[in-house]
Amino acid sequence: MLSGVRVLEVAAWTFVPSAGAVLAEWGAEVIKVEPRDGGDPQRGLVTMGIVDEGGGAVNYMIEIPNRGKKSIGVDLSTPGGREVVHALAKTCDVFLTSYLPDRRRKFGIDVDDIRGVNPSIVYVRGSGHGPKGPDADKPGYDGVSYWARGGIATVLTEDADELVRSRPAFGDLLGGMTIAGGIAAALYKKATTGEGSVVDVSLLGLAAWNLSPDVAVSQIHGGSAIPKFGHADAPNPLxxxxxxxxxxxxxxxxxxxxxxxxxxxxxxxxxxxxxxxxxxxxxxxxxxxxxxxxxxxxxxxxxxxxxxxxxxxxxxxxxxxxxxxxELCDDPAVTANGYVAHTQTVNGVPFALPTNPVQFNERSVTPGGAPEHGQHTEEILMDAGIEWDTIEELKDSGAIL
CATH class of the missing domain: 3.30.1540.10 (formyl-coa transferase, domain 3)
Known part of the structure; x- marks a missing residue:
């Protein structure tokens, strides 16, 4: 569906990168810009006991939001690194970022910076708390901005003595699908008018949307609530x-x-x-x-x-x-519709991975593996028209991996 669309992603963790993964599964070419040193910080999450330092296991928290992408390692704190990102932005339809306002300005990747080299690009920001207000520059994760501050934990816990714990990337993955939908709408506008849009999605706004009935009722008649019943006295036994x-x-x-x-x-x-x-x-x-x-x-x-x-x-x-x-993996409806695909890492390690739930023309998706850190640096830069001598100079200066 998005064949021919190029996306430049300067983002980390799961929320915004998972949007890039969805776009990749829809056919877009997604270039992931990672920090030169260490890459996406989520690559270092080996504390859950499933991923080992030797790389023999599947780093599923990298695979989930980064499947099907190309990776380039860039040091945005250097002039050369910023020049590389601007050169790539010239060739792309979408610029996707999770960086906070102060870092975007510091690294020269804010709206005006990217629009300066590509005026019609769709510029997309994913944040914890939205682009306006006192917390626009405050870091946010789904456990804080979506689960806790957004009220999700409260309504799911109800009368329990202990708060229900958030599942890994619970709000992040919902948010990634939401961002992808916003990008699709912005691309349609660009295709019909030639104008790019600035797209914003926040985890806090997502939580409010998810809790629409609860939020609406809380504002009616002085703050009433949706009636709560236990199992034993539920109004409908069925x-x-x-x-x-x-x-x-x-x-x-x-x-x-x-x-x-x-x-x-x-x-x-x-x-x-x-x-x-x-x-x-x-x-x-x-x-x-x-x-x-x-x-x-x-x-x-x-x-x-x-x-x-x-x-x-x-x-x-x-x-x-x-x-x-x-059991979900073996559910006959899941199997018939290809909702969980069998794939492998770029190193050939097989594993199962859910695909995004949107299908076109009844075709299921087989996701590709997530790239290694900086795996496509030279390929991406050469495709952008940068000469090999310049690439070597950028490497020597520490601007790229």
């Missing part, structure tokens, strides 16, 4: 999670209780409850919902997950198994 005999869970999600009630009771094995006076009509089902949920709890506890999977297969209402990430 919307809930039920524990099986072997300690697993089945999620029911039939929002139209009246439509599915009789069918569900027959399938679950409680046909006698269809005409039970306590549950005979919507009002009585709501009034006696605690008793109905208790009966469903008892029924689900009498069979294993495997048995329920077979039993519920005929149910026309929505339901699902609460799966683990490992």
């Amino acid at each position: 919307v809930g999670t039920y524990r099986t005999k072997d300690g697993r869970y089945v999620q029911l999600m039939m929002l139209q209780l009246d439509k599915f009630y009789a069918e569900a009771m027959r399938v679950i094995g409680l046909p006698e409850l269809i005409d039970d006076p306590r549950f005979a009509d919507p009002a009585s089902r709501f009034e006696n919902r605690v008793s109905l949920i208790a009966l469903l709890d008892k029924a689900f506890a009498e069979r294993t997950l495997a048995q329920w999977r077979e039993t519920l297969a005929v149910l026309s209402g929505a339901w699902g198994i609460v799966q683990t990430p490992g």
Whole structure:
């Protein structure tokens, strides 16, 4: 879809680089500019015990947001490094960065700097807290800007004694898809008008969007909240999670209780409850919902997950198994649609990696491996028309890797 589009990415960690990975999977050529010394700091995250110093394992936190890109090592603190980035920006359609305002100005990669060499380029900024306000120059990560400050932790924890912990890159990856969508819209405008746009996405704004119902309700009638119910007194017994005999869970999600009630009771094995006076009509089902949920709890506890999977297969209402990430990889819908692809690192180490969820013309994506630090430096510069003698001078001066 984006064949012929060139993206220059000056970004680190996962949030903004994951947008570049999506664009690469959509066909764009993405050039990742990494610091000359050490590269993207995420390359050094070996503290989780999965990545080792010898490179024998898969550095999945580099692979996820950087698959399919080319890498060049540049020291932006040097005049030569800045000249290299400007030369590359001349040839690109999109400039993508996660650097904060003071660093963008310091390194000569702010909007005016890049627009000075390419007036129609789409300039994209990903940040923790947005381009305006007192925290525009404040660093942000998804655990801080999205999960904590954005209210996600609060609403997911609800009444628990301890806050729910954030999953790795949870907001980052949602944000990367959001940035990619914004870039696609900006590229359409550029294609139809010739004008480039400045695109901004922040983790804080993303959190507000994700919590739209909670935020809206909090501002209505003096700060009311979305009603909260526990499992035992949920207003709709067919919307809930039920524990099986072997300690697993089945999620029911039939929002139209009246439509599915009789069918569900027959399938679950409680046909006698269809005409039970306590549950005979919507009002009585709501009034006696605690008793109905208790009966469903008892029924689900009498069979294993495997048995329920077979039993519920005929149910026309929505339901699902609460799966683990490992089970997700073998889910028949995931397999059929190619949502988790089998690929390998640039060193040939095989591993599985989810693709971005957008497909075009029913074609699944096979992601490429993430590049080594500075792997394409010479190739990128020569493609940009820089002579070999100049490249050697840049290397000698420390401007590039």
